[in-house]
Amino acid sequence: MPDDEASRLYLDILGQGGRIPLDGLPPEQQAAVELLVDLGLLMPNPLDGWFTAVSPRAVAERFSAEMRAEATRLLLRAEGLPHELDALTRAYEALPRRSDRPGEATYVDGNEAIRHRIAQLVSECEREILTTQPGPRSPSGLELARTQDKLLLKRGGTLRSIYQPVTLREPETVGYASAITAHGGAIRVLDEPFQRMILIDRSVAVVPVTTGDTNRAAFVTDPATLSFLVAGFERDWARSDVVPWQEMAAPTAPAATATAADRVGRLLAAGLTQRAVATRLGLSERTVAGHISRLRERYGAQTLFQLGWLMRGGRRG
Structure with missing residues (x-):
């Protein structure tokens, strides 16, 4: 659409009877003239040596028709996309995964397998992730979490996490929290002992099988257990402290306190x-x-x- 300068020039042309000569344009008007020509609001006529103003209504109708045609093409493309990816979807869903039947828990051994299953669940998350992270996280783990969490927030999901105050002294965690809260996530700290947990869409929880052991995890789907875990999270969230992560990530940030x-x-x-x-x-x-x-x-x-x-x-x- 025309910018302010092009709009003013168009109005000036109308004031001159709807046309201006092709030659002799001031250099400062050249860009505005080119924009009007590109938009179709100004038509060059080499035979007569004039630029002629074109009705904005006709231009608007042309653009509207083109946009409607493009929108129709995109809608058809969107409707056909699931079918185009059908074979890949079937292959993905055929992978070994947790049971979707309420009341069952699946045990996964090995950090790599646990991370892979969590990544699958996060990629499928539609609404909300709640996490409690009691201990330090590795830089590589934080970088992976940053990528996954940003994608979740970008597609409209919500993220709330609780950390312990020790993380306030870890530059990598502060940087992660600053980036995630800048994208709409919420991260607080709580100076109390708690266990690691990830709650995805309130339909599956990931918890350690043994306290302090990160090499074996349980993926829990029992509704009563999930309700209990959500209630515990909300209780801890209400007692936790809000942290100005962006300020802490700044080079001049003061030291954190308990x-x-x-x-x-x-x-x-x-x-x-x-x-x-x-x-x-x-x-x-x-x-x-x-x-x-x-x-x-x-x-x-x-x-x-x-x-x-x-x-x-x-x-x-």
Whole structure:
């Protein structure tokens, strides 16, 4: 379509009776004239030596007809594409895979086989992926995840992940999180112990068979188990901390802090008791006591009252 300069020139031509001479155009108008000619809004007539203005309605009808024809071609192409790929689809679906029958779990051994099966499931994901990642991930694993997750987000899916605060000190993980959140994903941190898990479309969960063993995984489809895992994820998600990943990925980003302990500290400074803090954050009193112990050591406080007073005053030990 014509830009502002070409539109102004077209209006000027109309003001001159609908035509201008072929020769003698100012150099600054040459590009606009060429654009109008390309669009069909200006017709050169070498016999008479003039450019003649053409009706925009006729041009619009021509473009509309061409676009409708192209749209029809694309629709026909889209309808025929599944048939063209039918043989490849049958071959893909014939691969050994998890049972789709609810209530069954499939055990997969070996990191390579596990990654391959997860990649298949992620490529088939239609709506949502939920993950909890307690430990560090290798740079190659993060790069693979970055590619898969970007494709998911690009096709309209959602991604939510929970990491532990240790990842805040890992440049590769910070870079991955910055890239994924920039594309619409959401990644938080939670300073509590939890297990690795991937939930895909709330229809299959991938969990380790043995705690800490990444060489064997269970692919679970039982609806009751999936509901339990989703509820646990949502509980942890509500308690986790939002992280400004783009800021952290910047070269001038400050060092990360233990966010869960800071949350406990903020509530203590506001006057809440240890039990009230535990209730507010959904933590056990034992976990809160551990955070308080680390805060007292950090601030050099002897009592809980002194810790709250020091934190309200903003003085660090």
